[in-house]
Amino acid sequence: MNLIQKICTLLIVLALVNGCSSNKKKNAQLMEETPAASNPVAAPVTSPADSGAETFSTGDETAISGSNLEAEATQPTETVPFPSSNTIYFEFDSSQINDSFSSLVEEHAAYLNAHPNAHVSIEGHADERGTREYNMGLGERRANAVFRMLSLQGVPDAQMTVVSYGEEKPVAFGHNETSWRLNRRVEIVYTRR
Amino acid sequence: MNRLPTRLVTTLLLWAACIFMAPAQATLTIKITQGSKAALPIAVVPFSWEIPGVSRTGVNISEIIENDLHTSGAFAPVEHNAFLSLPHAIEDVQYEDWRILGTSNLVIGRIMAAEEGFVEIRFRLLDTISQKQLAGKSLIAPTSNLRRAAHEISNIIYEQLTGQKGAFTTRIAYVAVEGNRRNPTYKLLVADADGHDPQTIFKYHEPVLSPDWSPDGRKLAYVSMEQNRSEIFVQDLRTGEREKISAFKGINGAPAWSPNGKELAMALSRSGNLEIYIFDLESRGLRRLTQNLAIDTEPVWTPDGKSIIFTSDRSGGPQLYRVDRRGGPAERLTFEGRYNALADISPDGKKMAFIHREKGRYQVAVMDLATRNMLVLTEGRLDESPSFSPNGSMIIYATQEGNKGILAAVSPDGEIKETLTIQKGSVREPDWSPFFQ
DSSP, X not given: OOHHHHHHHHHHHHXXXXXXXXXXXXXXXXXXXXXXXXXXXHHHHSOTTOTTOOOOOOOOOXXXXXXXXXXXXXXXXXXXXOOSOOEEEOOTTOOOOOGGGHHHHHHHHHHHHHOTTOEEEEEEEXXXXXXXXXXXXXXXXXXXXXXXXXXXXXXXXXXXXXXXXETSSOSOOOSSHHHHHHHSEEEEEEEEO | OOOOOHHHHHHHHHHHHHHHSOOOSSOOEEEEEEOOTTOEEEEEOOOEEEOTTOOOOSOOHHHHHHHHHHHTSSEEEOOGGGOSOOOXXXXXXXXXXXXXXXXSEEEEEEEEEOSTTEEEEEEEEEETTTTEEEEXXXXXXXXXXXXXXXHHHHHHHHHHHHSSOOOTTOEEEEEEEESOTTSOEEEXXXXXXXXXXXXXXXXXXXXXXXXXXXXXXXXXXXXXOTTSSOEEEEEETTTOOEEEEEOOSSOEEEEEEOTTSSEEEEEEOTTSSOEXXXXXXXXXXXXXXXXXXXXXXXXXXXXXXXXXXXXXOTTSSOEEEEEETTOOOOEEOOOSSSOEEEEEEOTTSSEEEEEEEETTEXXXXXXXXXXXXXXXXXXXXXXXXXXXXXXXXXXXXEEEETTEEEEEEEOTTSOOEEEEEOSSSEEEXXXXXXXXX
């Protein structure tokens, strides 16, 4: 079920609850006279494409009144945007997260904290120079640094996986610093949002 | 008769040999970029084909022998157009014809009919000065595998004249990356030592790395990322059966068979950072060998099975260390430069080949383990993955040519240099097989 559907379901439930409590007398009257109109709010929000939709004909001309409902969410999902970027770059031979990337990591931490069902794969990489298995270790060191920073900002371990690709998955293929700096990176990949 | 420069004619001969050879799956080029000054002259007379009614197949046995001897670096074949005669049988040999050319070594041979599906190859290695036969043999070889028979003859000649066991019937494992760069296919292959007849052992669209031959030559251990994480597999080359050996949390890398074939050293980061472990293949027990916050990886066994040499950055950057297989303190071996990694040990245990960085260039170096003297052997910028041949005479490694990965070889004294272009796509991670029983 996606987010929109969740909100709609929530609204339906809230509306039903509110409808029942504020219009009890009227509904009760209606129920006695016209049993088929006992769930007045359900019909308008039924999806037209829903083949299971039931249509109700009341045959009763009595007006149904209600009040506007305010949309309410129980989670602050609207206020935490999806992070602006998912890649953190590193200096040669270093696994230190540059200050310029701290706010990006904070964005991910905030998003992950606001979405307990979200999950990330923190993928570490190295440039092509040097030996492959040592570069596996370097990639992992970088990914671990990001993991630790997210962890310190409250993200639970269960929401994160760390993996290293070493130098095996470059995004740039030149044998020069222009390419190497693009490959020295950690990618935060959302396996679940 | 004019004598053209040896190297030019030999190169031309090799090109002709490549075209003349049976269409193999791979395009093959061995290029000798630097030869040994001490190479022994040798004349290999094309063998006679004495099978009536049967046309010669694409496999030219004497040319394979000549190529083997040449690419070993130990021999300088005499150009064919200098030959004054073309003997095939010993009674036809005029020794002065060969002494005139300055060669004391002469190889002649005949290919004759044998039972269905086989040929008989008779060859002789003759000393033109003493006029004596140094070696001679009759081989019955299947027509389906004449290359192997030729390599066996090369081994015999090589051993007779150098005193060293020939490695011409050995094989190499390596990784090839083909196709679209952003979504490539990774293949693990095994080919003859001269690059012929590559066989795909495993392929997938996720990375494969670090192949390592078992000491009996029957299995390969390697790392595959098919599950989007690194895991160690062992594959039986005859049956194709694969067994997943190590899939712990974190990195599972750098498998290395012990000389007795009973254990695998490996690098695992299950404890939080990469450490060296030893996995017992019989008991399936795991034993940890290093303990520190550094990256410890790329283990290799010494041939006596007593120690493991590995890469560690515990001093700040990667260097090579040695530790007893039972554990204990690690002894640092490399002190020159700030990057020394990925060792391979010579079969006699005396030398260590590794990757050494100097002025930003990653090159193959060799160190005498007794004197600790180091010699840089290659001139590339991004050389990797050195592996000794099982007779210790050559080191194969990975390098770059243009934008492509290729394999190259160098002798431990740096004298002989070759490039080996054996596959479309980019090639890397060579590992030289042991001698086969």
